[in-house]
Amino acid sequence: MAACTRRAAEVLCLVRTLRQIQHQNERFISTSLPHLAAGGDGRPPKFTPPPKPVIVDKTQSEASLRRFLSPEFIAPRSRTSGLKFVVERKDMVQRRKVLNIPEFYVGSILAVSMKDPYANGKTNRFVGICTQRKGSGLGATFILRNIIDGQGVEICYEMYSPRIQAIEVLKLEKRLDENLMYLRDALPEYSTFDFDMKPAPHNPTADVPINTVKVRMKPKPWSKRWERPKFNFQGIRFDLCLTPEQMEHAQKWAQPWLEFDMMRHHDTAQLEEAIYKEVQAELSK
């Protein structure tokens, strides 16, 4: 929407400048609707739409392409020596040259083909929504969830395993939470995805769309107390399943001092920059 209004404003600006130029140069450039040159029969003339102005948008350059560094490249804070991560990243980049691991987030719908000796055709394809991304380095994993014949199924895939043959993103989007474990206690409609779903086109330059759906839950008891502040889930419709008293009771487990705890803050911005450059350089070799 914002882009549209911006575009419209630009058009109007351009129209205004063109009109000014017209007055300055006293050249007749018709930018507005053609005046009603009444035809001979008194009927209004046929409407001809104005010519579309040609706008060369120089703002969309390489810089606006979305930069994405997969989270498993950034190692957790630990005493491990940097050389171990360097060596591990080399292996990860080598594997990525052979198998394309696309950009995806928790909440995107993926299709993974894996080699399986016991399946007919030797490959095994599973479609599901990504509920979690864990691990760092070569052991990074992601969990896909789907409901097949009424049974909820979650499969944990290791991204760098040689048994994976293809990872395809069918729908690229984000959700309100980093972790969608609560889908286990949500109504099944939110975890069901068709195996023959067609991949939806996604824009490589614009921001990743955030799906703001708030999920309706099955009645309590749940597998975990999702209302507790340690999870801080935004994507659940608590107003339909919990009373305000229950929500207040859950706040007893709040730890409001945690967000101010400076020892827990770990700024990875510089590390990300350096690793991103290194990875891009290696991939382009």
Next chain:
Amino acid sequence: MASWSCRLFRLKDPLLRGTHVLVSGTAAPTSICTESIGVPAVQFVRTIKSTTWFDEHLTEDNASFMRQVVSEDFKQMTADKLYPLKDEPWPRHEWQEGSRRVGLVAVKLGMMPIWTKSGDRHVVTLLQVKDCHVIKYLPKEEYDGTCPALLVGGQNCSPFQRSEESLELFRNAGVPPKQKVSTFRVTENAILKPGTPLYAAHFRPGQYVDVTAKTIGKGFQGVMKRWGFKGQPATHGQTKTHRRPGSLGPGGDPAKVHKGKKMPGQMGNDFDTAFGLKVWRVNNRYNILYVNGSVPGHKNCLVKVRDTRLPKWAGQTGNLPFPTFFRDGEEELAEDLYADDMFQYGEEEATTA
């Protein structure tokens, strides 16, 4: 900074003859009482401690100059020893049945997963061979009478926090001081000249090694964690007994507790060996060994790696570089050496599982 310390009292009273009393802390030096008075004479040994840090009496410039000089010195030493086959090498012998070759000292970097060509997943530990040099040769008369030994050191360290006697060992070999020195019993045909650098290519993928290191210290631990005892139930009337050892043994017949009875005590911070670990991969650029499974010790600790002594792999040394891998030799090794059944990341999935 001199300080008086009083270490040992010896009381000359005949009733208390033979007893020693230890007094801690500093006490004003008392005079030696004479026996003639009849008062118990007290004698103590005075020590003057005058240890200082190396830069305590140096200016900042001098201290940084010392550090700089020392590091340049080390680089020069390492460079001098890079080509052992070119400066008066000791004779190299061929491998024979029953020979034992030297091992290495490595740094434990961390762990990562690994996959075989058939898709099975294993875990490996990365061991980096950092500044490993042979330091001394002990002929069998000096060592234990049966076979000679080689002292090998790993990871350079600062000479400033070490005593002169320990530094002498490294000075004689012409190498920088090392943080860990290990002894390896070798056969006569596998001895090396002190100062020889050792590299990760000494081990090859597919062979099996033993790794020794000091385990992570857990302190004083109870019997359940230390020995894996089952303890007692949490409920059903147990009175103050949930993690205790229970019975200490049979009753009146031995009427004693056997020696070696498993009891609570210090756990960890002692040497332990992991036997029969397969070497999956050797990286020659960074000198890293990828060794199967886990290895005792914390991250960045120094470990001792040697060919396995398990009888199952007794004959493996035949195909390995003997007495060690010399970098200035003829063979040029690839950057990465892989075991036969290991999946290499650059290749497509070739085999069908």
